[in-house]
Amino acid sequence: MNNGMDSMMDMYLFETNSLLEQLENIMLEAEKAKAFTAANIDEIFRIMHTIKGSSAMMEFDSIAKIAHRVEDLFFIFRQNNTTDSFSDAMRTELFNLILKTNDFMRTEIAKIEQNEPISDNIDNFINDINTFIEKLNSGESSSLETAENKKKDTSNTVTQNGAFLQSIPASTAPYIIRIVFDDGCGMEHLRAFMVKNTIMDNIGSNFKFYPEDVETNSETCNYIIDNGFFIFLEDEALVDSAVNAVKSSLNIASFEVISNPTAKAEKHKAAEITAVASEISADIAPIQNKASKKVNSAPAANQQSKQSIISVSLSKLDSLMAIVGEIVITESMVTSSPDLKGLKLDNFTKSTRQLRKLTDELQDIAMSMRMVPISGVFNKMNRIVRDMGQSLNKDVRLTIIGENTELDKTIVDSINDPLIHIVRNSMDHGIEETAAARAAAGKEPQGEIVLEAKHTGSDIIITIADDGVGVNPEKVLDKAKRNGILTKPESEYTKREILALLLAPGFSTNETVTEYSGRGVGMDVVKQNIEKVGGVVTIDSELGQGTCITLKIPLTLAIVDGMEISVGKSTFTIPITNIKQSFKCNHEEVIFDSVGNELIERMGNYYPIVRLHNLYSLETNVTDIEEGILVWVESSDKSYCLFVDSFIGEQQVVVKPLPPYLNGFNIKNAGVAGCTILGDGNISIILDALSLHTAFMNSL
């Protein structure tokens, strides 16, 4: 049962979170369009209804209550079918209110995830929403309960058990159904409300019920426990369908149909019905009891069958990935086993080819399972730009390009915070303070931030560009000097190095700390987080024209196709995607530049030769250019020829990150991307063509 409860909780959290996300997106979209479409309203209504229902079922009372009020709010819109009549102020208030509510629910859900108690202090929210509803309703009398009649009703709820009929308000309805819920099932008032809804679905709203404010007033709970929940029916014909509706409801211990003593007419008829009904109730009760025990798992099961998507815990996926990785390695071990050397095995080769195809497929599927579109993270930025735009009074448009780009789930999670930092920085420091300042600089009054994601081979490139004021290199250098983070004389800094200072710890160009940025930790944290997933951060900026921050992140951390090469006793892996060509050359082809560096001509261009044994100070017997092999590698705009001893072979390798201890040695800049464990248990170092080039340039 505990297990069932856990999975139900997981389902609840998953579902509620995605609903809230959906809600936020709708709200932001609608805000941009400045109106709700009827579809939007229906959708929000549905979302709130679902959250209300499932929260009540999971006994998260406060969430259910808030959701209910929001549902009420949108019910009004649905009836009026429009929000066009709103004034601008009213609309802004509405959006703020709903987004605030959304945030509140999210924090509550987060609390539930952390196993913390959720806050009961929701009066402010309820009041805010109620005030808003009242504003809307001023003039028209609403079908919704207002705060006043809540109080009126609760004052007379303390009643003796048994004397329940005296406790209910006098009614002219000839038939009353009294419903008693299971002992200790909890949330009786909301269950009662659900029964009411079911009846309403069956027979329409042509009936009354008591207590009337079950949906909003949790105190009615006690009354229902003591006396039951009452349905008043005007017409005998309605009794049967109402009884059916009650039967189909959950957690009901018993119910009975009573003729109303205050309605004198047709008393005898009613008595008959009572007799019949109590028979029914006797039949029903055991069934209901049995059913009620299964109630808790039932809704989750229903939802599951509806969805074609299931949620799987990430740890399971991780272990799946690990196993797939091992299978890929083992497959290589088997097919390239030294025992097979020199044998001609047709059938074996055929089978291994089949095996290779299957493991490739398996690997692709396993990888794709972890891939999620980046849109989730990107869409959050909409909200940040909106909120900050309001509080900083800046008019900024966020343009999102390539939000369907997919990448590893763990990477998506880890770029969330860095992106928030960067977008906040752009909003706060990047975009000009006023539209007038922008106009003076010859730009259009509305600022723009462009978020873009795209694939380039094995990496994903995310750029965050704003058309704001840009970075002033002199100011940066000055500030860095004051903060004492310069490592060489000021005059020696190139523009690129100056911009890189922005990423140094303890640096912030903004003089004052604001709510959003300026503690000088932002960009530092961005760099750290991105490096954690093997990425690189670069900043480009033109003073007066804007800033562009580029995050280069590996698509996945898992498996690459690599070429194993050897230099002396060491083995290295070069990702196949980086290799353009490999060839032998003779002495005549090598030419020297003015300072004696070796160059070679390939397809009309000259490329430097990087001798890996020199660069890494490795001992090898192969130093003659004619003995070894040149590997022409290319990464982004850097292209060069790597001189190595020999090729070992092509292999798929599982990338293992280097131990965190080594990050302190700047090993990422030495051309090392990671390492991998070969079939024989030895370690091969995976080379990063781009940073290897940097290391080579630095070594000159």
Place this chain on the structure above:
Amino acid sequence: MKMENNITEELFDEDYDLNEAEEIINKYLTFISADLVYGIPIENVVEIITNPCITSLPMVPPYVMGIINLRGQIVPIVDIRKIMNKPATEDVSISCVIILEIDSISIGVLVDIVLQVINVPNKVSALPSKNLPFISGMTNLSDGSVMYTLDCDLLISTK
């Protein structure tokens, strides 16, 4: 860990009697590197392995020997001799690596010989008079030799 500044003359060994119950006893794993005895807090020690196959890394300080494959986990290895600015050992037939876990960072230290586990009362440790690298304290042992306590936190900081 708070160290006190007075050196107690009292000598002890691993059989040191625990008659002072309140005394905090720290356990150390001792090893020899370049004829000096060092101690590592036992709670940081994971295991001891011999003759691992070390893959060297490019462009790292000389004391970083490289990385090893420890049952699928990649662990960096540092040479205590090189950290302490001592000459490399001539005897290359056997190498002993103590795998440590410090703040959930795994690291292996290459040493000459692993000795034993000893108990050291907290107060019998003192700060070294000289500014020795990676040493957080020194202690006299029962046989009259001196044990240097390795500063684990400093070991994993790469500054």
